[in-house]
Amino acid sequence: MSDVFVLGVDMIKFGRFPDRTVPDLGAEAALLALDDAGLNIDDMEAFYCGNLGQANAMVGQRILQEIGQTGIPVVNCSNACATGATAFREAWTSIKAGLYDVVLAVGVEQMGSGLLGGAGAGKGIPKEGLLGSGTMPAVFAEAGMEHARNYGTTFEQFAKISVKNHHHSTMNPKARYQIETPLDEVMNAEMISYPNTKLMCSVNVDGAAAAILVSEKKAKELGMARAVKVRASVLTSDPYQERDLVMPDVNSCTRKAAKEAYEMAGLGADDIDLVELHDCFATAEMLHYENLGLCGDGEAGKMIDEGEVELGGRVPVNVSGGLLSKGHPLGATGIANIYEVCTHLRGEAGERQVENARIGMTHVIGLGSACGIHILEKA
């Protein structure tokens, strides 16, 4: 099976674009990625498109209607917040299978406002606020409080994650916000669901990101100078856990995916120079330091306290600003984090560059659950 390389990758600056459409945002990202690769739409042999909000509305085909209807196969994917990573992985799979040499993957989303999560109406009466909460801030708060229960993790430690990611975003012109957000501001912001304040919740934004994946043969033909090798691509669903029915599990699917990804890459956590992980809430990021093996169980609080996950630290996490400040356009997130890691591996990240980055990891979680992990290496 051929190795697979990312030859072009880019994202639009995340923000709010009420006057634009989902296909329009996706088309912009696709063109940016094509330009980055020095290719045209008629070089693409297949197209995998990730979007959640219009999952039944042929977003991929509508993107091609804006940038070139070449007649290639289009697959529209939706997999909650792992949607973009799923589209990328389907593109990877198609090259691995030997079907194609040049494939386009796009993730795109336009977001509404307010809390995400099931209002839980179903039949009968609404269950929200009656049988606990199904809002995302509460669900991820409960997952964080499980960590607090096991290891004594504090509100302040969770809040420090948000301070870090907001700081990182000041160096990322494509992030939604570039605003320093000190600890007292994070902790004193409106409490949404304890321990997540408003500044510890990901930002609802519109966004799009795209990647051009190619076979080794094609990469050699087109030039390896800026190519990034996909060392591992893994997707898992959530294995059975005893509290599944009331506590969506983001841990076991991540641990399973990380284990498989390290095995596929023939690497260990010590080899990873930077990580873009799924900080949909500050409480979630804390869990994934341990889930991804960046530290031992119970050591995540120490990771944030001692600055090991900051730019310049042992293993910088979410130097893009993360979902907390760069923003979280659900279907775009999985490819946007691949863009971030590739940008560092190419040495093109400017002020936020992780020095001498050779290997990076991306991670997303779609609640319900799906986990996508990619390990990328400078070619």
Added chain:
Amino acid sequence: MALPVVDYLKLPENGDPFLEGHKCSNCGAIFLGERKVCSSCFSRNTLEAVKLNNTGKLYSYSIVFRSFPGIDVPYISAIVDLDGGGTIKGNLIDVEPDPEKIKFDMPVEIIFDDALGRKDADGNSYISFFFKPIS
């Protein structure tokens, strides 16, 4: 007559309300709601209805200060491991919404009561369940 808020809340004509689980006789996993196959050990036809206990311990929680429009806040969204097996989620009542006042593993009992006055489109009222600390 009031209806149960979820299918796994049972309101027997003669007797007290209770929560019903379905337990796998092969691996012991307990589910809420009926199912044909155990998603833990994949056995078929091994699931039997069991009455869940009305007492348990607080496993995790969040204090919800912002919810969907029209939902009264704050409230404590609590995950409780029941004595004898099964984990359920609901509102923890009769405790101040203050992390200092909420202790992991605090013993709680299940109270069955009206569903906060909520009615469906046909005007039916509902019985729900709540967690209350055992002092």
